[in-house]
Amino acid sequence: MSKSEDESRLTGILVLSVTIACAGNSFLYGYQIGVVNQPAAIIQEFYNRTYYERQGGSWDALMRYHNYLHDNNVTDAEAIIKYNGSTSLNISTNPVLIEGNVTKQHNASVFGAQPELLLEDWVIKLLWSTTVAAFVLFGMIGAFISAQVADFFGRKLGMIVITFLMFIAAVLGGITLVAKSPECLILSRVFVGLHSGLNITLCPLYLAEISPKKIRGALGTCHQLAVTIGILVSQIFGLKELL
Numbered sequence: 271m272s273k274s275e276d277e278s279r280l281t282g283i284l285v286l287s288v289t290i291a292c293a294g295n296s297f298l299y300g301y302q303i304g305v306v307n308q309p310a311a312i313i314q315e316f317y318n319r320t321y322y323e324r325q326g327g328s329w330d331a332l333m334r335y336h337n338y339l340h341d342n343n344v345t346d347a348e349a350i351i352k353y354n355g356s357t358s359l360n361i362s363t364n365p366v367l368i369e370g371n372v373t374k375q376h377n378a379s380v381f382g383a384q385p386e387l388l389l390e391d392w393v394i395k396l397l398w399s400t401t402v403a404a405f406v407l408f409g410m411i412g413a414f415i416s417a418q419v420a421d422f423f424g425r426k427l428g429m430i431v432i433t434f435l436m437f438i439a440a441v442l443g444g445i446t447l448v449a450k451s452p453e454c455l456i457l458s459r460v461f462v463g464l465h466s467g468l469n470i471t472l473c474p475l476y477l478a479e480i481s482p483k484k485i486r487g488a489l490g491t492c493h494q495l496a497v498t499i500g501i502l503v504s505q506i507f508g509l510k511e512l513l
Contacts, residue, residue, distance in 0.1 A: 279482070280485065284480065284481070284482075284489075287480055288477060288480075288481075288489055288492050291429065291473055291476055291477060292473065292477075292492050292493060292495075292496035293496065294429070294433060295429055295469040295472070295473040295496075296469065296473050296492075296493045296494075296496035296497050296500070297496045297497070297499060297500040297503075298436060298465070298466070298469070298500065299465075299466040299469050299470070299497055299500060300496065300497035300498060300499065300500020300501040300502075300503075300504070301500035301501070301503060301504045302405065302459075302462045302463075302466060302500075302504070303405075303466075303497075303500070303501050303504070304500075304501040304502075304504035304505050304508070305504040305507075305508065306401065306402060306459075307504075307505065307508060308504075308505060308508025308509060308510075309508055310398065313398065313401070313455070314394050314397075314398050316447075316452065317389070317394055317397050317398070317452045318388060318389050318394055320450050320451070320452055321389055321452075322384075322387050322388055322389070323450070325387045326384075326387070327383070327384045327387040328382055328383070328384075331381050331382035331383045331384075332378075332381075332383040332384070332385065332388075334353040334354060334381045334382075334383070335353075335378045335380075335381040335383035335385070336383075337353060338352075338353045338376065338381060346375045346376055349376065350376075350380070353381060354381075397452060397456075400456055401452075401455060401456050401459055402459075404456055404459040404460045404463055405459045405460075405462055405463035405466070406463065407463065408459075408460050408461075408463035408464045408467065409463040409464070409466045409467035409470075410467060411463075411464065411467060412463065412464040412465065412466065412467020412468040412469075412470075413467040413468070413470050413471065414467075415467075415468070416467060416468045416469075416470065416471035416472060417471060419431075419432070419468055419472065420471060420472055420475055425472055425475050425476035425479060426476060428468070428472045429469070429472050429473065429476060432464075432465050432468045432469065432472070433465075435461045435462075435464055435465040435468075436461070436462065436465045438461050439458045439459075439460075439461035439462045439465065440458075442454045442455070442457050442458035442461065443455060443458035446458070473493050474490060474493050477489055477490055477492060477493060478490055
């Protein structure tokens with residue numbers, strides 16, 4: 271076997287190295303691009319609920335009032351029993367007209383709800399925009415400093431070091447619901463963005479340097495392929511029927 275033929279071989283170690291580099295970096299980058307798209311409405315509702323409860327409101331009571339308003343099959347008297355409302359007669363001076371001629375007479379206070387504590391639409395959109403933009407902004411910062419990180423730590427060690435950013439992001443994202451903290455999710459997106467920005471340079475550089483010359487182009491495309499697969503997986507896992 272000639273030297274040139276030997277240099278173009280796809281060895282087991284090479285395949286393992288490419289797989290680990292792409293799965294631990296490029297795949298995560300693609301996954302984080304699309305992971306917030308499908309559950310956007312759920313996340314925004316979580317924000318609304320969290321800040322509503324922080325001001326002393328009961329989300330369960332608000333949901334009972336919401337269900338009462340959209341239930342056209344019960345009378346106001348029956349709704350008190352069905353939705354566990356107060357038996358005190360608290361009739362609205364401005365009854366809510368739902369569909370057709372269905373008019374809801376009860377105030378939100380009958381069900382213990384306080385709709386005035388809900389966030390305004392522009393505030394929810396601002397929080398959501400911040401969550402999405404944090405990934406992009408800190409991804410840009412990570413991309414700007416990626417060359418310095420690659421030179422200081424080296425390609426392989428650099429990818430190992432930045433993995434800790436993803437661990438921090440995973441912890442912050444994992445405790446978001448338990449801590450009832452939208453801030454944890456936003457901060458998680460900050461670390462995810464920083465990791466992704468650094469990875470954009472480190473992973474392709476590493477793949478280019480470990481690949482034999484004749485198959486360098488083919489192995490280099492593994493980075494883009496892993497990113498695409500990550501986006502696809504995030505969209506699938508984001509389906510309501512799954513996660």
